[in-house]
Amino acid sequence: MNRTVSILLAVAAIVVGALLFGWKGAILGLSGIVFALLLQFSQLMRVMRTAQNAPMGHVSSALMLQSRLHEGMKLLDLVKMCGSLGVKSGEGTYRWTDAGGDAVDVVMAGGKVVRWTLIRAQDDSPAA
Structure with a gap:
């Protein structure tokens, strides 16, 4: 959800609660906001706990990661999809590598995916 819309909804919840039920309604609106923030924090901690157990x-x-990426994807969704944090390989660029040596470089700006590049491993074995 857009950040501005979220802030406006939060303020509206407190104002409407205060107008309809007085100070008790304002407290109810505020507790709803705190609950939503705790849910977001809980989701973030769950993703970070998963990423902690995987190699960086x-x-x-x-190849599958590259096919599932799209512009505008949030960093939290990217880490959830990969299961690990990326290795920083440049300014705003993070790299994920698989066991075969293929890698994906993801360029982030403002916490969102801007572009990505698939880097294929060189096959040194002679072709049969």
């Missing part, structure tokens, strides 16, 4: 910058398949 590792993904099961770089």
